Amino acid sequence: MPAQIRPPCPQLRGLSVEPTVRELSPGYRLARWEQPDRLGPQCRERLQVLLQSLAGRAFEADHSDYWDARVRGGFFDRISTLALILGPDGAPVGWGGYHRKRFAGRRALYLDAAGVVPEHRRFGLSAALTLHFIAREIWRRPLAATYVVLRTRHPAVYAGWRKGLGAARVFPNEYRTVPARVRRVAQEAACWLGDGPRLAADELLVRDAYRVFEGQVYGCEPECGGERIDGFFAERVGGKDALMVVARVNAPLLAGAIVSRCLRERVRRLARAGVLGRGARW
DSSP states (O other): OOSSOOOSSGGGTTOSSOOEEEEEETTEEEEEESOGGGOOHHHHHHHHHHHHHHHHHHHTSOOHHHHHHHHHTTHHHHOSEEEEEEOTTSOEEEEEEEEEEEETTEEEEEEOOOEEOGGGGGGOHHHHHHHHHHHHHHTTSTTSOEEEEEEEOOHHHHHHHHHHHOGGGEESOSSSOOOHHHHHHHHHHHHHHTOGGGEETTTTEETTTTTTOSSOSOSSOOOOSOHHHHHHHHHHSOTTOEEEEEEEEOHHHHHHHHHHHHHHHHHHHHHHHTOSOTTOOO
16 A cells, blocks of 8 residues: 555644554554644644554553643654554554664663554554564664663563564573563663652562553553463563563564564464364464
8 A cells, every 4th residue: 555645633733743644454554643743732632632642541440640641741742653554444453663772782672552442452453563664664774783672561472473474583582591681672662751769670670660650551451362471571570660671683583473463464374264273274
């Protein structure tokens, strides 16, 4: 699908900066802003209302205070790229964004808060959006590695990173102690976020990371279905704590992750279509 087409939903029309719209995955499109800081005040208000609504549906909790605080703190002026996921009917069903940074002297990508509403989660949209973001940055300088950093207290997000890149490549993990470089990247990211004193660098655990929330981050405690990872989060990660997840990604590793995801997506489509059955052969 060509980029730069008219946004298909009324909420995104008439903005001071039109998003680039392109295909994300079968049936879904991405509306992306490369310079969110150019959005005018009224447009920011419209997008803030939309982000609050999507977050409330995705997390099953009221995130109004969180988004009010973020916008007051310069969210639209600070984020490098902001994107909305558009469903088959053109309505927004998810969002995400990232910050282009340098931590510990290395190129880094900090993935901002993101989510997908429950009725659209089974299509791998979060993974597709994350790969899209990382690929755009990696291909800008394909010979250099990029550190990808995010905070999360969702076991499925952490499990997804381990599945996509390999458990030993994602920190923290049970296979390797946190390398010094990864620790320094996490420490500088934590300081930039205002979490410096709360980071336990050896564990990459941020205490009270989501202190801005009046209530709980999630309406229902999230799980990934894996006993070991769910148990770790239940025992070690408090209700408003987060893991500072760090992964070093380069072009070959990214290419492998994209191929693996494409193969998994093909299997899912064939299964939904009934092509793969009990007697199917490979």
